[in-house]
Structure formats: structure tokens, C-alpha cells
Amino acid sequence: MATTTATSAMRAGVPAILVLSAFAFGTPAMGAQNMREGKQVVDTVCAACHAEGKDGAPRIGDRVAWTPRLAKGLDVLVDAAVNGHGGMPSRGGVSQLEREELRSAVLYMFNYGLPPVAPPPEVAKADPRHKMVAGTDIYFGAMPAESLRANAATKASVPSGKGYYHLNISLADQRTGAQVNDAKVTLRVSDGMSVQTSALSPVRANNAVSYGEFFKLTSGGAYNIQAEVTRPGAQRPIVTNFEFRAP
Ligand code: HEC
Incomplete structure (x- = not known):
């Protein structure tokens, strides 16, 4: 199923590219030295649940799953990651993670796999x-x-x-x-x-x-x-x- 494509985001009318542009700045060269990148945070922490969709966690790159959540606003999602949400522990269970790192991780999970095929x-x-x-x-x-x-x-x-x-x-x-x-x-x-x-x-x-x-x-x-x-x-x-x- 082509859920991990920008097509889904376009179909759902979500500004995937918008989010991408914010994330685009988060390169290690421009970020604070000791800041973990979104990919690193996701690979080491969030993927434990978000790779397979454990307990209903929106899967990495699954824009159909992420789109309605992101509609609440990026900050709301980052808050949820900071404080915990449903089956998700606060900061994905790793208390050292900073808010900005969680933000990068959320963007990474939403944007993962972009840009794929041209939409119909x-x-x-x-x-x-x-x-x-x-x-x-x-x-x-x-x-x-x-x-x-x-x-x-x-x-x-x-x-x-x-x-x-x-x-x-x-x-x-x-x-x-x-x-x-x-x-x-x-x-x-x-x-x-x-x-x-x-x-x-x-x-x-x-x-x-x-x-x-x-x-x-x-x-x-x-x-x-x-x-x-x-x-x-x-x-x-x-x-x-x-x-x-x-x-
Ligand atoms: C122990 C499993 C687990 C880990 C680890 C985990 N999550 Fe989650 N996450 C979940 C589950 C389950 C949900 C769905 C919760 C719900 O909607 O009730 C979720 C939902 C979310 C949401 C959506 C919240 C909302 O308001 O809709 C965000 C954002 C999120 N996770 C970010 C992260 C980030 C960033 C990390 C890594 C730092 C992470 N999660 C690590 C289980 C986890």
C-alpha cells in the first residue's frame, strides 16, 4: 500500500512540503553541536514503537496516519511527545531528549520517504x-x-x-x-x-x-x-x- 508517499499527503491536502521546509534547516551543520538529529532520535528511540505501529503509534513515514495528527499543529504534537500521549511515555521514555530534538524527530517521522512518486x-x-x-x-x-x-x-x-x-x-x-x-x-x-x-x-x-x-x-x-x-x-x-x- 502506498501510504508512505507524498501522494497520500497531497490527497489529504496536507502541507507536507511546508513541514519539509522547516525540517530542512535542521541539518547538523546549522544546529547546535550537541543536538541529536531527527533521524538519530527516531532510529534509537521512537522507532521501537513507531516503526511497526505498536499500540497504534503512527508509523514512520505513514502520512495517512500522521496527517490528521499534524492538523492539530506541530507544537501540539511536540507537546504530546514531551508529556506522553496515550500509550506513549513522556519523551519516548528517554528523559534526556530535549524538546527541539523531539520536534526534529516528529518532523522526520512525518517527512520520511519524501519525495516519492508524482501524484495522479x-x-x-x-x-x-x-x-x-x-x-x-x-x-x-x-x-x-x-x-x-x-x-x-x-x-x-x-x-x-x-x-x-x-x-x-x-x-x-x-x-x-x-x-x-x-x-x-x-x-x-x-x-x-x-x-x-x-x-x-x-x-x-x-x-x-x-x-x-x-x-x-x-x-x-x-x-x-x-x-x-x-x-x-x-x-x-x-x-x-x-x-x-x-x-
Ligand atoms: C513505547 C512506545 C513509543 C515510543 C518509544 C514512542 N512513541 Fe510516540 N506514540 C506511541 C503510541 C502508542 C502513540 C499513539 C498514542 C495515541 O494516539 O493514543 C504515539 C503517538 C505519538 C505522537 C502523536 C501524538 C498525538 O498527539 O497524536 C507523536 C508526535 C509521537 N508519538 C512522537 C514520538 C517521538 C518523537 C518519539 C521518540 C522520541 C516517540 N513518539 C516514541 C508510542 C511510542
Whole structure:
């Protein structure tokens, strides 16, 4: 069963890519020196139950199982991991684990296996954060800077000031489903009055690469996000548009 694919997340309408962009900062190079990575925490602690789904634990990478839980908010899940939840002991039974480490672990379990196959066309059409253009699946995500600031591993790279969002584009080849990690991506972000244009930087998380940058979105209105994607060897860039409303 294809439960461990991004397809399931897309089908359930969950911003998998959003979460991925937060996690992407949690690389050891940027994190605190003594911080355990999500993978390490999961492999050594959480997997004991979450690998097999013991007592109903949502399985690693099972986005069908994680999606409704994540809908409660990442912080709520991290709280549950800190305090214990149902059949799960506090901090997975290892009291030394810090909150940030648990957060990375939760993100790791949710994101595990991304990005897999391209979603079927009918699903793609229904998802406003996903466009298919010229053989490329293009996913848009946005994450408020506040939630990245809350994470010790990521906060150093977050601009100070109000109203910043990390806008993120993930790409997959439509035919093979493989992620596209060597494209150039530029975003043109407009609220109808002003325009901000910026080339996105590659954002790496485990095996996944996406593209992201911070934008200040303070108008309170709707933004048009125009993505320009140039894949290696392409004659001309792919251009597509997303709508985004900064809540
Ligand atoms: C001893 C088994 C066990 C271990 C170890 C364990 N979990 Fe769990 N976990 C569970 C079970 C069982 C559930 C489902 C509980 C429920 O929904 O009632 C769960 C659920 C969760 C949830 C969802 C909570 C919610 O609000 O829906 C999160 C988040 C979570 N675990 C994180 C972790 C993390 C992170 C680790 C490793 C540090 C970990 N767990 C280790 C058994 C475990």
C-alpha cells in the first residue's frame, strides 16, 4: 500500500512540503553541536514503537496516519511527545531528549520517504499548492518565520522583524516521480501594489532538496506567487502561479 508517499499527503491536502521546509534547516551543520538529529532520535528511540505501529503509534513515514495528527499543529504534537500521549511515555521514555530534538524527530517521522512518486493528475488539479507544467510537478509551501524561530536549529537563519514567511518550492519530474534538485527557481511575489523578486536557494533535508527564501508579507491581503523554474537543459523557464494569503 502506498501510504508512505507524498501522494497520500497531497490527497489529504496536507502541507507536507511546508513541514519539509522547516525540517530542512535542521541539518547538523546549522544546529547546535550537541543536538541529536531527527533521524538519530527516531532510529534509537521512537522507532521501537513507531516503526511497526505498536499500540497504534503512527508509523514512520505513514502520512495517512500522521496527517490528521499534524492538523492539530506541530507544537501540539511536540507537546504530546514531551508529556506522553496515550500509550506513549513522556519523551519516548528517554528523559534526556530535549524538546527541539523531539520536534526534529516528529518532523522526520512525518517527512520520511519524501519525495516519492508524482501524484495522479486528478489529485494534482485539486490541490492549489501543486501545479503540473511541462512535465514538472511544482509544489508551493509557506511557513511563518515565527515557527522557524521557535526551533533552535533553524532560528539563526531566520530574519528578525515581523511578517516574514519562508516560501518554498519543491519539484518532481512528472514522468519518473524523481525530485528535481538542480533547477533554478525564482519567485515573483506581488500583492498588486508592490513586487518582490528573489532567486531561491537550495534547501536540503536528508535526501530531499527544495528551494526557498524569506519574503516579508505584511499587506494582510492575497499575494500572487509567480514561480519561474528553469531545469537544466530546458529551452526556456516554466512559469506558473500560486495564490497565497498571509494569515
Ligand atoms: C513505547 C512506545 C513509543 C515510543 C518509544 C514512542 N512513541 Fe510516540 N506514540 C506511541 C503510541 C502508542 C502513540 C499513539 C498514542 C495515541 O494516539 O493514543 C504515539 C503517538 C505519538 C505522537 C502523536 C501524538 C498525538 O498527539 O497524536 C507523536 C508526535 C509521537 N508519538 C512522537 C514520538 C517521538 C518523537 C518519539 C521518540 C522520541 C516517540 N513518539 C516514541 C508510542 C511510542
